[in-house]
Amino acid sequence: MNDEKIDLSVLDPSRDEERWERLVESVASRAWSARRRRLTVGNQLTAWARPGLAIAAAVAIAVWAGALTSAEKRAAATGSQAEPAFVLAGWAVSDQVPETSKILEVLGGSNGSD
Amino acid sequence: MPAADTAALVVRAQRGDRAAFDALVRAHLRTAYSVALGVVGRPADAEDVAQDAMVIALERIDTCRDPARFPGWLVQIVRNQSKNWLDRRRLRDVPADQNPTEQADHTSWPDVAGEKGRLLQALGRLSPVARQVVLLHDLEGWTHAEVASSLGISEVMSRQHLFLARRELRSQLDGQAVVGGSP
Numbered sequence A: 001m002n003d004e005k006i007d008l009s010v011l012d013p014s015r016d017e018e019r020w021e022r023l024v025e026s027v028a029s030r031a032w033s034a035r036r037r038r039l040t041v042g043n044q045l046t047a048w049a050r051p052g053l054a055i056a057a058a059v060a061i062a063v064w065a066g067a068l069t070s071a072e073k074r075a076a077a078t079g080s081q082a083e084p085a086f087v088l089a090g091w092a093v094s095d096q097v098p099e100t101s102k103i104l105e106v107l108g109g110s111n112g113s114d
Numbered sequence B: 001m002p003a004a005d006t007a008a009l010v011v012r013a014q015r016g017d018r019a020a021f022d023a024l025v026r027a028h029l030r031t032a033y034s035v036a037l038g039v040v041g042r043p044a045d046a047e048d049v050a051q052d053a054m055v056i057a058l059e060r061i062d063t064c065r066d067p068a069r070f071p072g073w074l075v076q077i078v079r080n081q082s083k084n085w086l087d088r089r090r091l092r093d094v095p096a097d098q099n100p101t102e103q104a105d106h107t108s109w110p111d112v113a114g115e116k117g118r119l120l121q122a123l124g125r126l127s128p129v130a131r132q133v134v135l136l137h138d139l140e141g142w143t144h145a146e147v148a149s150s151l152g153i154s155e156v157m158s159r160q161h162l163f164l165a166r167r168e169l170r171s172q173l174d175g176q177a178v179v180g181g182s183p
Helices: A017-093 A100-110 B003-014 B018-040 B043-059 B067-093 B114-123 B128-139 B144-151 B155-175
Strands: none
Touching (some): A017 B018, B003 B018, B003 B067, B018 B128, B067 B144, B114 B128, B128 B144
16 A cells, blocks of 8 residues: 555646746846856856966065065174174183283174264 | 766756756746645645745755765755744744744645645644655655654654555544534
């Protein structure tokens, strides 16, 4: 008994052929428009992808170069500040007694006077 | 429609063939409607959900990786759309002082007169999965393999759902003298 199909044809919306056809056309038309809009947006994204990447790469290079220059400057500055310490340490190790003018010259450099 | 024909239409649609769009809608909108009806209950609502799901499916047709399995892919979209629609209805229908999660089933089965009304009322007594199985099998003519694959259940479960659904429907329809009997 349960092997027989239940007749559900009364629920079939396509029985009203004219109405169903209008519905099909309406849905197909909506879907087509939505698809075209989506493709248009996709094309826009594709078109802007290369210039966008180029700009991003240029900005990245500029930032990297700036960071590199800044690091070099920092290293140079650090080097000039470390120099007096080395000189003083060298004098201490070697038991040298430098002239006052030399000491002032070296310490003056550490104050950023040069 | 044979899977090969569907696959060919899907490939044409992916390439932007408008006629293929029309053919896919013509061939599969009723399936979308049947699945939506199985979930949301009201024929008018099912029609809206089926239309929206069809538009979404065709808009994203290039994401359908296996064109031969377009019907199953569409069913998944319809089911998701139907669930979203039920969630929206649940939020809309629940009074402000009531927690929406307390409402178990917002699928409503309308009082439609005549044979259609009797069938809808009888379908309303089935579980959502059983409704979808019986609609896809007995209205759309799908095989159990197709139904099982689309609904994510085993073929055995599909057969079992169909057996029980038919028995329940026959029992309801045979014993229902008055249109729109209480659920």
